[in-house]
Amino acid sequence: xxxxxxxxxxxxxxxxxKEEVIEEKDKETKEIEKPKVVKLTEWIETKxxxxxxxxxxxxxxxxxxxxxxxxxxxRMFYEIAILPIRSDxxxxxxxxxxxxxxxxxxxxxxxKSEWRKIQDMPELIPFATAVVCxxxxxxFGGQSLFPIKYFSLETSEWREMxxxxxxxxxxxxxxxGDKVFxxxxxxxxKNNAIEVVNxxxxxxxxxxxFSPVPTPRTNHGVAVIGHRIFCIGGVYKGRSMSxxxxxxxxxxxxxxxxxxxTARSQMGITVLNGNQIWVIGGYDSNYEYDLRVIEVYxxxxxxxxxxxxxxxxxxxxxxxxxxxGNIWVIGGNVSGQKPERNIEILDPQTGKWSKGPxxxxxxxxxxxxxx
Numbered sequence: 001x002x003x004x005x006x007x008x009x010x011x012x013x014x015x016x017x018k019e020e021v022i023e024e025k026d027k028e029t030k031e032i033e034k035p036k037v038v039k040l041t042e043w044i045e046t047k048x049x050x051x052x053x054x055x056x057x058x059x060x061x062x063x064x065x066x067x068x069x070x071x072x073x074x075r076m077f078y079e080i081a082i083l084p085i086r087s088d089x090x091x092x093x094x095x096x097x098x099x100x101x102x103x104x105x106x107x108x109x110x111x112k113s114e115w116r117k118i119q120d121m122p123e124l125i126p127f128a129t130a131v132v133c134x135x136x137x138x139x140f141g142g143q144s145l146f147p148i149k150y151f152s153l154e155t156s157e158w159r160e161m162x163x164x165x166x167x168x169x170x171x172x173x174x175x176x177g178d179k180v181f182x183x184x185x186x187x188x189x190k191n192n193a194i195e196v197v198n199x200x201x202x203x204x205x206x207x208x209x210f211s212p213v214p215t216p217r218t219n220h221g222v223a224v225i226g227h228r229i230f231c232i233g234g235v236y237k238g239r240s241m242s243x244x245x246x247x248x249x250x251x252x253x254x255x256x257x258x259x260x261x262t263a264r265s266q267m268g269i270t271v272l273n274g275n276q277i278w279v280i281g282g283y284d285s286n287y288e289y290d291l292r293v294i295e296v297y298x299x300x301x302x303x304x305x306x307x308x309x310x311x312x313x314x315x316x317x318x319x320x321x322x323x324x325g326n327i328w329v330i331g332g333n334v335s336g337q338k339p340e341r342n343i344e345i346l347d348p349q350t351g352k353w354s355k356g357p358x359x360x361x362x363x364x365x366x367x368x369x370x371x
Contacts, residue, residue, distance in 0.1 A: 017225050065173045072073060090321065092153070093121055094128030094358060095366025097339050101126035105151070105158075105359050110323070115360050121149055128166065130367030133175045134199045139144050139367045140171050147199065153371060161202055172222040174229045176249050179205070181233055183213065185206055192216045194247075213255050215243050218235055221269035223277045225299055226300060230257070240265040240285045244297070258263060261304050262293050266365075268320030270327055275299050276308075278322075280329060290314030290334070309351040312344060317364035325349075328356060331363045339364040 013300050032051075093105035101124040121139065127140040137151040147160040163173075169182040179196040192213040196205035212232050220234025229247045240260035260279060267282025277297040284291055292310040297303070311329065318332025329348040334340050337353060341363070343356030 015068055027065065035237055042366055065129065090323075090328075090330075090368065090370050091118075091130070092319075092363060093130060093137075093139055094125035094141065094368045095153070095331070095339075095363040096126045096317070097336060097362055102361070102366070103298065104361065108357055108359075115357065117244075118151075118156060119158055122160060124147065125149070125367070127171075127365045128367035129171060129173050129175045131175045131180060131370045132371050133180055134178055136199065137200075137369055137371070138197070139171050139364075139368075140172070141367070160217060161197075172220060174222045174224045176224060176227055176229065181210075182334060183220070185228065192367070208291060209250075210247065210252055211254060212255070215241070217243075217265075219240060219265040219283075221267055221279065223269050225269050225271060225274060225277070227282045228299075230297075231270060232279060233260060233267060233282070235265040235283075235287060236312075239263070240283050240287050242285075257297075258302060258304060259287070260297075261295055261306060262291065264291055266316040267291070268318040268329055268332070270320040270322045272296075272322050272325075278320065280320050280327075281301035281311050281318050281332065283316045290316050297337055307351075308347075309346070309353070312353055315340065321368065321370050323370060330356075330368050331359060331366055333364045338365075 016340050024294055028130040088110045090108040090110070092103065094102050096116050103120040103124050105118050105121060106115050106117055125139055130137055130139045135153045139149045139152065149158060149160055151158050171182050174181045174183060178200045179199065180199060182195040184195060194210045194212060195207065196209065198205055213235070217234030217236050221232045223230045223232065227249045229249065231245045231247070233242065235241070240263045242263040244257040244259055246255050246257055248255070261292050263285035264279070264282035265287065268280040270276055275298060277299065279295050282291050283289070291312045294307040294310060296305050296307055313334050315332040315334045319330045321328045321330065325348070327348060329344045329346065331340055341358040342360065343358065345354045345356045
């Protein structure tokens with residue numbers, strides 16, 4: 001009898017312990033399942049913006065995870081989402097006016113809707129091209145040997161790089177990261193060469209790192225999307241071309257893309273929405289007549305399309321920028337070699353043109369950037 005009571009007591013103790021374990025597990029489960037309330041008002045603005053991109057659906061990645069998985073895709077997102085917002089000024093410098101060239105430079109403040117003259121460049125630079133990199137505006141072009149000129153956006157003064165210059169004519173430039181790529185068709189030393197300036201260290205990279213442009217040319221255009229530099233059109237042996245080639249900066253490999261529907265040179269080029277290259281105006285295939293036609297290359301579909309609207313007047317030697325989703329066409333030659341002061345703005349959504357602010361002087365082939 002005593003043994004029976006003892007066994008019953010042991011069994012009761014075991015059951016009690018089991019019940020305690022079950023209660024403890026239930027408690028843990030309830031704590032885990034208890035929903036946590038997150039107040040979005042306490043989140044920083046960046047997190048709100050990431051959530052606004054969209055959450056992941058079943059068996060799919062969220063847009064945010066796709067964005068951060070590829071650094072070049074993230075760079076494209078930055079160019080699309082940030083640059084149009086922060087760009088509120090346009091700088092133009094150098095360029096041509098008939099048979100003469102300019103040292104002058106001016107800045108347009110979009111918010112104030114006014115132009116102001118800034119310090120002259122140290123040299124005359126005809127056929128100028130410019131880019132912004134690391135808070136500096138670099139200007140290339142001209143016919144002679146001279147050091148590279150750059151404008152400090154912080155101090156508002158022109159400087160010269162303390163490295164040997166190189167003779168370059170009718171060059172075009174592109175920025176990838178902290179490097180400036182000179183996609184040059186004619187130098188004194190060689191044809192269709194590519195030179196690279198490391199802006200952080202302010203020196204030339206070793207020549208020959210990148211293969212030359214496959215197709216020799218001059219008076220071409222370039223566009224940058226992510227880590228790819230597109231070299232478009234240009235002149236070879238007196239005729240404008242439709243050829244399009246792209247350099248993958250990571251691999252150093254050139255590839256040939258579908259040609260433009262219209263052969264041209266001396267045109268304006270800009271990138272819209274991070275996946276469209278807009279090619280505007282220029283000289284025709286015989287290098288005789290100015291063009292009005294606008295064509296758009298979709299880098300995702302690998303195809304060209306003619307835009308429904310043309311330039312208001314034929315022109316060559318123009319520059320094009322994208323600001324707040326609109327395309328600004330700046331300067332250029334009308335009726336042959338007659339430079340213009342005017343700026344025209346195209347709304348790609350409606351296809352309507354509007355008149356922009358005229359430059360202080362007429363220019364073509366001027367260096368043009370926005371920042």
